[in-house]
Amino acid sequence: MSEPKQVFAENVRALRKQQNISQDKLSKLTDIDRSYIGRIDRGEVNISLDKLYEIAKALKCQPVDLLPSINYSED
């Protein structure tokens, strides 16, 4: 299974593209550094709750829309 930060990255990217929001624009909307947005986009960083909410607000979605569920049946 992919790590949460990787699935998060894919979900952010999908919503960004749907809404025509570039990484630059997301950086401005969230006040998160442009290079950090790039690292988020590549699934490299374990973002904090604060940043999760900033990004969700910029994409007008809920945190849950960006996060993978835990599959307990796999255990």
Add this chain to the structure above:
Amino acid sequence: MSEPKQVFAENVRALRKQQNISQDKLSKLTDIDRSYIGRIDRGEVNISLDKLYEIAKALKCQPVDLLPSINYSED
């Protein structure tokens, strides 16, 4: 409105108590340092995605169960 980390703290505490899981036990279940668990419990820290998932797994719930929704009607 309370900050996400404060609502998160309240939700973790509620689920912990429901399941009779002490802060000590949660620390052992998650491999998160005991003092850090204390700071999470007091809503002091902006935890990372990784830790969010570790805690959700220890409490056998989904990340969404621990996170407040964004209320867009307030905007």
